[in-house]
Amino acid sequence: MTHSLIERAAEGTPPGIAQKLRGLSDRSIAWIFVAPTIFLLLAVNIFPLIWTVYLSFTDYRVNRPNRDIEWVGLANYERILGDAGIWSTMQATAHFLLWTLVLQVLIGFTLAYLINKKFRGNDMWTTIIVLPMMLSPAVVGNFWTFLYQPQIGLFNYAVGFVTGKDPASFSMIGDVSLAPWAIIIADTWMWTPFVMLICLAGLRSIPDSIYEAAECDRASKWRQFWTITLPLVLPFLMLAILFRGIENFKMFDLVVQLTGGGPGNVTTLSSIDLKREAFEKWRTGYSSAYGVILFVTVFGLASIYVKALNKVKER
Amino acid sequence: MSYSITEPTARVKWLAGGLVVAYALITLVPLLWIIATGFKSGADSIAYPPKVLFEPSLEGYVNLFTDRTRATPEMLEAAGPPQNWVEQVARDQGQVIAGPSRFGERFLNSVIIGFGSTALCMILGTAAAYAFSRFRVPLKDDLMFFILSTRMMPPIAVAIPIFLMFRQLGLSDTHLGMILLYTAVNLSLSVWLLKGFIDEIPVEYEEAALIDGYTRFQAFYKVVLPQAATGIASTAIFCLIFAWNEYAFAVLLTSGNAQTAPPFIPTIIGVGGKDWPAVAAGATLFLLPVMVFTILLRKHLLRGITFGALRK
Numbered sequence: 142m143t144h145s146l147i148e149r150a151a152e153g154t155p156p157g158i159a160q161k162l163r164g165l166s167d168r169s170i171a172w173i174f175v176a177p178t179i180f181l182l183l184a185v186n187i188f189p190l191i192w193t194v195y196l197s198f199t200d201y202r203v204n205r206p207n208r209d210i211e212w213v214g215l216a217n218y219e220r221i222l223g224d225a226g227i228w229s230t231m232q233a234t235a236h237f238l239l240w241t242l243v244l245q246v247l248i249g250f251t252l253a254y255l256i257n258k259k260f261r262g263n264d265m266w267t268t269i270i271v272l273p274m275m276l277s278p279a280v281v282g283n284f285w286t287f288l289y290q291p292q293i294g295l296f297n298y299a300v301g302f303v304t305g306k307d308p309a310s311f312s313m314i315g316d317v318s319l320a321p322w323a324i325i326i327a328d329t330w331m332w333t334p335f336v337m338l339i340c341l342a343g344l345r346s347i348p349d350s351i352y353e354a355a356e357c358d359r360a361s362k363w364r365q366f367w368t369i370t371l372p373l374v375l376p377f378l379m380l381a382i383l384f385r386g387i388e389n390f391k392m393f394d395l396v397v398q399l400t401g402g403g404p405g406n407v408t409t410l411s412s413i414d415l416k417r418e419a420f421e422k423w424r425t426g427y428s429s430a431y432g433v434i435l436f437v438t439v440f441g442l443a444s445i446y447v448k449a450l451n452k453v454k455e456r
Numbered sequence: 457m458s459y460s461i462t463e464p465t466a467r468v469k470w471l472a473g474g475l476v477v478a479y480a481l482i483t484l485v486p487l488l489w490i491i492a493t494g495f496k497s498g499a500d501s502i503a504y505p506p507k508v509l510f511e512p513s514l515e516g517y518v519n520l521f522t523d524r525t526r527a528t529p530e531m532l533e534a535a536g537p538p539q540n541w542v543e544q545v546a547r548d549q550g551q552v553i554a555g556p557s558r559f560g561e562r563f564l565n566s567v568i569i570g571f572g573s574t575a576l577c578m579i580l581g582t583a584a585a586y587a588f589s590r591f592r593v594p595l596k597d598d599l600m601f602f603i604l605s606t607r608m609m610p611p612i613a614v615a616i617p618i619f620l621m622f623r624q625l626g627l628s629d630t631h632l633g634m635i636l637l638y639t640a641v642n643l644s645l646s647v648w649l650l651k652g653f654i655d656e657i658p659v660e661y662e663e664a665a666l667i668d669g670y671t672r673f674q675a676f677y678k679v680v681l682p683q684a685a686t687g688i689a690s691t692a693i694f695c696l697i698f699a700w701n702e703y704a705f706a707v708l709l710t711s712g713n714a715q716t717a718p719p720f721i722p723t724i725i726g727v728g729g730k731d732w733p734a735v736a737a738g739a740t741l742f743l744l745p746v747m748v749f750t751i752l753l754r755k756h757l758l759r760g761i762t763f764g765a766l767r768k
Binding site: 166167170171173174175177178179181182184185186188189190192193196203248252255256258259260261262263264266267268269270271272273275276277278279280281283284285287288292293294295298308330335338339341342377380387388390391393394398411412415416419420425428429431432433435436439440443 | 470617619
């Protein structure tokens with residue numbers, strides 16, 4: 142398959158001026174330039190995908206390499222979809238996804254809106270706000286467990302200071318009802334800047350002339366916001382939601398370091414569950430099917446979403 | 457300055473500025489706390505109420521770079537006076553140094569794998585982006601699909617076959633394996649970004665060079681590359697930051713030899729209880745370069761993030 146694609150690449154390339162001069166022809170340059178990239182993408186991106194799909198139909202276990210691999214058909218899929226545990230992790234993922242998106246969109250858009258008021262020094266403050274999203278989620282997530290310590294943790298102290306509660310009386314990562322919020326807060330702290338940056342690009346793309354025209358028509362600021370600003374930023378905002386949605390659906394590093402999925406299973410997001418199945422229980426075939434199901438879910442949701450996004454853009 | 461009706465009033469600016477600065481300061485607290493905790497003594501780090509002012513100590517950094525064992529006062533007595541200040545810091549905690557820790561190695565692995573994969577990704581990516589930009593290549597339209605598909609698959613799911621493949625090829629837990637893996641993960645997005653930068657360079661420059669007797673390769677090397685330099689640099693920063701921060705693949709595919717810092721730092725434990733100053737010291741050394749980088753290169757970085765997300 143590689144071969145024919147590259148062949149076609151070479152054929153699709155018109156004979157350029159260079160070919161008539163000396164040196165390599167454009168076709169061979171196109172060949173040489175694209176081949177290593179295609180090879181690597183096939184070997185490390187596409188091939189594992191196909192292999193995962195194959196493994197999902199077998200009962201293969203990595204920790205028993207000498208056992209015969211048996212083709213089990215759809216048995217893995219049936220077991221996963223019939224497993225109540227999967228649905229509880231899906232619920233945890235949905236809860237995490239929903240609230241991180243809501244908070245990040247609200248805060249991110251508000252910040253972008255304020256920064257777009259072009260006060261002095263807005264560049265510098267934008268950079269400072271962006272810092273968390275540049276950092277390693279695992280390292281930062283690990284440190285958040287320190288901030289969340291009852292009594293000695295800075296987060297608990299701050300909450301206690303504001304609300305008058307005893308900082309030792311609650312544990313963000315130890316309490317079943319608080320842990321889902323602990324990961325939402327940390328993720329929101331880390332990734333709101335991304336939504337903010339995309340919204341800022343959207344706000345800056347709106348030409349002043351539109352507002353000037355609205356001003357001439359005596360439209361109120363309030364009306365300008367709802368009829369100009371929001372509709373024009375909406376496609377950007379939706380794109381930011383798409384990227385954050387995909388990322389947080391497969392969230393692993395930050396949360397696994399923060400709560401490890403606990404207490405109990407309340408913060409066991411899909412990726413964490415998948416990691417347990419694949420690399421702790423070593424149920425390779427089963428977890429491959431799990432991975433495929435997750436992939437199809439994101440793919441399906443994203444496709445529907447992109448259709449909606451395109452409709453918004455066309456308006 | 458010309459008067460504009462769309463320019464916000466001074467009062468609006470003050471209010472907006474005040475709110476943004478307030479948010480920025482709050483968002484900065486966890487980062488400042490990491491840096492501060494790195495310079496606290498063990499006792500200060502777990503003090504209640506949390507200490508904002510404290511006597512700086514190098515305990516965290518000494519503990520980060522050494523392995524220690526607890527020693528009784530008699531053992532300390534018998535060991536003789538400390539050889540240097542590092543040992544002194546350990547003795548003050550009632551411990552003796554058993555040897556260097558693995559942090560240095562892990563940090564070096566991060567540097568090797570981060571820069572190695574970034575360099576490889578830039579070499580392959582620039583070449584491919586040039587071909588995609590200048591020649592008619594059928595895969596062009598599938599590129600977005602590549603990017604999206606690699607983004608949608610949870611890394612853990614792909615890690616299974618990669619784990620098997622690496623084991624077969626003898627690449628498990630090697631620097632080369634991780635470099636190839638991170639290169640491949642970054643490659644589709646890099647080609648995508650780089651193609652955008654190269655598209656902006658007028659074809660006429662190369663045609664002029666070709667007519668002057670340059671070969672196509674020379675034209676690429678001497679005309680296109682220098683003009684795409686800023687674009688290449690900002691793409692490289694993204695690859696580097698990704699490889700630097702990556703955790704899922706690193707924790708699953710490496711253990712002894714090629715493990716990078718992100719899976720290692722959370723596993724730092726002190727002698728008897730979690731040693732938070734040492735963890736914070738490691739985190740500081742690991743995160744600070746990225747923070748400084750972000751502040752110094754903010755123009756390119758911020759443009760790159762929006763550019764990468766919004767191009768389609």
